[in-house]
Amino acid sequence: MTEMSHIDRVMAALTNEPGDRLPVYPIACGVNRRFVNGGISYRDWAHDPKLYAQAFIEGQKVFDYDFAIGLMDLSVMAGDLGAHVRMDEQNTPFVDQHIVNSVEDYEKFEVPDITKGRSAVLLEGTKLYCDALKNQVITSGFIEGPLLALSQSAGAERLFMDMFTNPSAVHRALKVMTDYDIEMVKGFAKTGCAGLCWDYLWGNYSCLGDAEYEEFEGCKKYAIGLNELTIKEGMAVAIHNCADLPHLDTQIKKFAPAIYSMAYYPLIPGSPSASSVIEGGYTDKTLVGGQVDPQLFIRAPAEKVTQVVKDLCQEVKTALCKRGLNSPKYCIASGCEVPPDTHTKTENIKAFVDAGKQYGKMNA
Amino acid sequence: MKVSQIAGFLGSGKTTAVMKIVDELMKRGHKVAIVVNDVGEINVDAKFIESHGLKAKEIAGGCICCQIAGTFSETLAKLHDSYNPEIVIVEPSGVAIPWGLKRAAEYSEAKADMVIEHAPVITLVDAMRIDLLMKAVKRLVETQIREADVCFVNKVDTASPAAIAKTEGLIKEMNPRVEIAHMSSETGQGIDYACDLIVNRISPRYDEAVEEELLKKQYKG
Numbered sequence: 001m002t003e004m005s006h007i008d009r010v011m012a013a014l015t016n017e018p019g020d021r022l023p024v025y026p027i028a029c030g031v032n033r034r035f036v037n038g039g040i041s042y043r044d045w046a047h048d049p050k051l052y053a054q055a056f057i058e059g060q061k062v063f064d065y066d067f068a069i070g071l072m073d074l075s076v077m078a079g080d081l082g083a084h085v086r087m088d089e090q091n092t093p094f095v096d097q098h099i100v101n102s103v104e105d106y107e108k109f110e111v112p113d114i115t116k117g118r119s120a121v122l123l124e125g126t127k128l129y130c131d132a133l134k135n136q137v138i139t140s141g142f143i144e145g146p147l148l149a150l151s152q153s154a155g156a157e158r159l160f161m162d163m164f165t166n167p168s169a170v171h172r173a174l175k176v177m178t179d180y181d182i183e184m185v186k187g188f189a190k191t192g193c194a195g196l197c198w199d200y201l202w203g204n205y206s207c208l209g210d211a212e213y214e215e216f217e218g219c220k221k222y223a224i225g226l227n228e229l230t231i232k233e234g235m236a237v238a239i240h241n242c243a244d245l246p247h248l249d250t251q252i253k254k255f256a257p258a259i260y261s262m263a264y265y266p267l268i269p270g271s272p273s274a275s276s277v278i279e280g281g282y283t284d285k286t287l288v289g290g291q292v293d294p295q296l297f298i299r300a301p302a303e304k305v306t307q308v309v310k311d312l313c314q315e316v317k318t319a320l321c322k323r324g325l326n327s328p329k330y331c332i333a334s335g336c337e338v339p340p341d342t343h344t345k346t347e348n349i350k351a352f353v354d355a356g357k358q359y360g361k362m363n364a
Numbered sequence: 365m366k367v368s369q370i371a372g373f374l375g376s377g378k379t380t381a382v383m384k385i386v387d388e389l390m391k392r393g394h395k396v397a398i399v400v401n402d403v404g405e406i407n408v409d410a411k412f413i414e415s416h417g418l419k420a421k422e423i424a425g426g427c428i429c430c431q432i433a434g435t436f437s438e439t440l441a442k443l444h445d446s447y448n449p450e451i452v453i454v455e456p457s458g459v460a461i462p463w464g465l466k467r468a469a470e471y472s473e474a475k476a477d478m479v480i481e482h483a484p485v486i487t488l489v490d491a492m493r494i495d496l497l498m499k500a501v502k503r504l505v506e507t508q509i510r511e512a513d514v515c516f517v518n519k520v521d522t523a524s525p526a527a528i529a530k531t532e533g534l535i536k537e538m539n540p541r542v543e544i545a546h547m548s549s550e551t552g553q554g555i556d557y558a559c560d561l562i563v564n565r566i567s568p569r570y571d572e573a574v575e576e577e578l579l580k581k582q583y584k585g
Contacts, residue, residue: 091435157374157458164500206507341434
C-alpha cells in the first residue's frame with residue numbers, strides 16, 4: 001500500500017478501513033517546549049497561548065507525529081478553581097495547596113470564568129495549534145474529567161474517603177466540575193480541534209470498583225453526558241487513562257470513544273497488555289493507543305526504544321491479524337505523556353517515531 | 365543512600381509516626397531527610413522540621429509513570445548532592461504506589477553518584493478505623509498492604525483487642541508474607557522497632573530484571 005497522509009491513516013483506523021501502517025504518537029506535549037526559541041520554561045509555556053501552540057507546531061516539524069494532542073498539565077482546572085499551583089521553571093506544575101479542608105468546602109466551588117486564567121490559555125493555545133496543524137494531522141484538545149478536577153482540588157485521599165462518608169457533598173462538587181467541563185467543551189468546540197481527549201484517570205480498579213466508578217464518574221450525569229456533549233459539539237471523543245488496572249469495559253465498551261490511550265504495567269497482575277486488549281475486542285470499534293513505558297524516553301538508549309517499539313508493533317499486528325482486523329486499529333504510543341523533564345532524550349522520541357513508521361507497516 | 369517509605373491512608377497516624385521515627389533516628393546519630401507529597405501535612409510540622417535542622421522536600425503531584433518519577437528522582441539526587449543524608453524517609457500519599465516510588469528512587473542513581481538501598485516498605489494501618497477503611501477505600505488500602513514488607517497496626521493504645529485482631533487478620537489475608545507489628549504513634553510504642561527495621565533491614569530493589577523477563581516472554585524472546 002502506498003504511503004498515506006497522517007490524516008488518512010488515522011481516519012482509516014477510525015473507520016475500520018485498511019491503512020498503510022499503525023499510527024504513531026508518543027504523547028509528546030510539554031517536551032516540545034524545548035524546540036521553542038531554543039527552549040523555554042514550563043512556566044512560560046503553560047501561561048502563554050502562543051508559546052503553548054508553537055511547541056506543538058515545532059514538535060510536529062521535528063518528529064512528524066500522526067496526531068497533535070494538547071495536554072498542558074493536570075492542574076489547569078484546579079488552579080482556576082482556586083487551588084494553589086506550584087510553578088517550577090522546568091517541572092510539570094502541580095497543586096501544592098488543596099482547597100477542601102472540611103466537608104463544607106465542597107459546597108464552595110463555583111465555575112470559574114473560562115475566558116481568564118489558564119483555562120483561557122489552554123483554549124486559545126489549542127485554537128492556535130489546531131489552526132496551524134489541522135491540515136496535517138488529527139488535532140485534539142485535552143481536558144480533565146470532573147472526578148480528576150475535583151481530586152486535584154480536594155486531594156485524592158480526602159476525596160476518596162469523602163466519597164464514602166459524605167457522598168452528597170462530593171456529588172454537589174462534581175456537579176460544579178461537570179458544569180465547568182461543559183463550559184470547557186463548548187470552548188474547545190470553537191478551537192477547531194477534531195477531537196477532545198478526556199482524562200478519566202480514576203477509572204482504575206486499584207482505586208475504585210465498578211459500582212463506585214459508576215456512581216462518581218461513569219454515569220450519564222457525569223462522563224456519559226460529557227461524552228455525548230463532546231460529540232454534539234462536533235468533536236470525536238478520546239479518553240486517556242494511564243492507570244494500572246483500567247476500567248476497560250466501562251471506558252471502551254460503554255463510553256465507546258473513538259480513541260483510547262492506555263498504559264501497561266508488566267509487574268502488576270492483571271494489567272492489560274496490548275495483545276490482551278486486542279484479543280478482548282476492545283479495538284474492534286475503538287482506536288487504542290499505548291503502551292510504551294514513558295520512562296524509556298529518559299533512561300534507555302535509542303536502540304532500546306527502537307527494539308521496544310519493534311516488539312510492540314509485532315505484538316499488535318499479530319493480535320490484530322488473529323482478531324481478523326486488517327485496519328491499523330492500534331496506535332503505537334507511550335502509555336502516558338513523554339516526560340516533560342529536561343532529561344528526556346529527544347533522540348529517543350525520534351527513534352520511537354522512526355521505529356513505529358518502519359515496523360508498523362501493515363504488510364510487513 | 366537508604367530510602368524508607370512509610371505509607372498509610374489519610375488519618376492512619378502516618379505524619380505523627382514519621383516525625384517520631386525521624387526524631388529517634390536523629391537521636392541515634394543518623395543523618396535524615398524527609399520527602400513528603402502532601403505539603404499541607406508538612407506545613408503543620410514546619411516548626412519540628414526547622415527545630416531539628418531537617419531537610420524536607422516534596423514529591424510533585426502528577427502521574428507516577430511520567431511526572432513523579434522524574435521529579436522524585438531529581439529530588440533524591442539533589443538531596444544527595446546538597447545534604448548527603450544516610451536515610452531519606454518518604455511519606456507518600458495514600459494513593460501512591462510503593463513499587464512506583466521504589467523504581468523512581470532508583471532512577472536517581474543516574475543523576476548523582478550514589479547507590480539507592482530500600483528500607484522495608486512500612487504501611488501503617490489504623491486499627492480504630494479498619495471497618496471504615498475497608499468500606500471506603502478498600503482497593504487503595506489493599507494496594508498499600510500488598511506492597512508492604514512490614515505492616516504496623518497503629519493506634520493499638522486505643523483500639524480494642526478485637527479490632528486489633530481483626531486488623532491483623534485482614535492484613536494477613538491481603539498479604540500472607542508480610543510481617544505484622546504494633547504501633548502507637550501517640551505513645552511511641554513501636555517507634556524503636558520501626559527505626560531498627562529502617563536501619564538494619566533491606567527491601568529488594570524494584571525488579572527490572574523480572575520486568576524484562578516478563579516482556580521477553582510476551583514478545584517471545
